[in-house]
Amino acid sequence: MLMPRRWLPSYIALLTAVGLLLSLAALQDYRQAGGTRAWEPFLWEFSSVVCVGLLALGVHAGVGRLRGRALGVRLGWHVLGALAFNALHVAGMFGLRFAVYGLTGVEYRTDPLPELLLYEGAKDLVSYLCIAWISHGVWAAQAAAWQTQELERTRRELAEARLARLADQIQPHFLFNSLNLISSVMFEDVERADRLLCELATLLRQSLNAQTQGEHTLEAELALVQPFLNLMQARFGPERLQMRIEASAAARACRMPALLLLAPVENAIKHDVARHGGPVTVHLQAACVEGRLQIQLDNNGVQQAPPVDGGLGLSNLRERLAARFGARARVEFGAVDGGMRLCLELPIEAGP
Structure with a gap:
């Protein structure tokens, strides 16, 4: 064309x-x-x-x-x-x-044909050179734009690959623990085992959907986190694990990479509830502040501090956010008020 x-x-x-x-x-x-x-x-x-x-x-x-x-x-x-x-x-x-x-x-x-060709030929040579030079610049600009599109597509595919890797690392872990939990109670409390199987099926179905979508709303992400928390509460008991999720309506409508919060929530439980004999509260908050989605995850009662970098799950989280948002995303993780706090800030982007 x-x-x-x-x-x-x-x-x-x-x-x-x-x-x-x-x-x-x-x-x-x-x-x-x-x-x-x-x-x-x-x-x-x-x-x-x-x-x-x-x-x-x-x-x-x-x-x-x-x-x-x-x-x-x-x-x-x-x-x-x-x-x-x-x-x-x-x-x-x-x-x-x-x-x-x-x-x-x-x-x-x-004018006579020789004079005419000489006169018009000189002008046409200049015109041809100018047109060819401009055309070369247009083709170069189009090639640069195409390369930029290809680079962006490659970055998206890399982010999706990292998402798949993260999901592959997380799912076998909680699947193994969940199946062990169900196996331990299925002969003592059939109704409870059936409820746990339903929670596990919901979690696996939603995580598979999330992998195919790549991105979804915070509302969908929380719907994925909730059955995982239900399984963990069934594992440790409500007297040891309390959960609080507070997210504004505007925050729930924001889009974000899928399966972003599952690893941090798992870390909060693995490094807190599993190592602490007393009651522990996992508190997740989300709000929109000045055009940015702010997510804060707190857990208390830590007896032994987790790794400074937050472990493999949080390392993957940082890589995914860097690939998707670059310097526009912020991740902070550290001790606060006798527990651990993870803070995420993402740019709010319009989307379906």
Whole structure:
């Protein structure tokens, strides 16, 4: 395709503007020379502009085909292209002029052919070089834009691959623990075992859906975290694990990478509840503040502090946010008030 259709009106407008400017300038000289037919300068200039405009499309296509060829090959083709440009321009331009003059009954005289070709050839060579140079810049800009799109696509695929890796690391862990829990209670409390199996099925189904989507709302993420918390509360008992989730309606509607919170919540339980004999509260809060989604996860009662970097799950979280948002996302993790706190800040982006 020589030119995107959306550019065609602008291209026609540009040619029209150039033709008018040249025609008005030629009209002044024409009148000073005693000319009486005001339409003649417009015919002369527009016949040239129309032919150059059409030939420029061919030059642009040719420059595109020559990209990546050897320098000698390109130079050879450009020499042939310049000669063809001159021949077609002269033939088209004077063909239009002779046709219009013939229709009006006015005699049209030109310079001798050798002088005409020499005069027009010099101008056409400059025109061809300018068009080829501009065309080369356009093709280079389009290639750069395509490379940028490919880079962004590669980054998205990398983020999706990291998401899949994270899910693969997390799921076997909680699946193993959940199955052990269900196995330990299935002969003592069938109803409880059945309830746990339902929670596990819900969790696995939602996590698989999240993997295919890549991104979803915080509401969907919390719907994924909740059955996991239910399983963990069933494992440790409500007297040891208390859960609080507080998220505003605006925050719940924000989009975010899927399966982002499951690893931090698991870390909070693994490094707190599993190591602490007393009651522990896992508190998750989310709100929108100044165009950013702020998520805070607190857990108390830690007897032995977890790793400073938050472990493998939090390391993957940082990598995913860096790949998706770059420096626009913030992750902070550390001890506070006798427990551990994870703070996330993500830019709020519009989306379906």
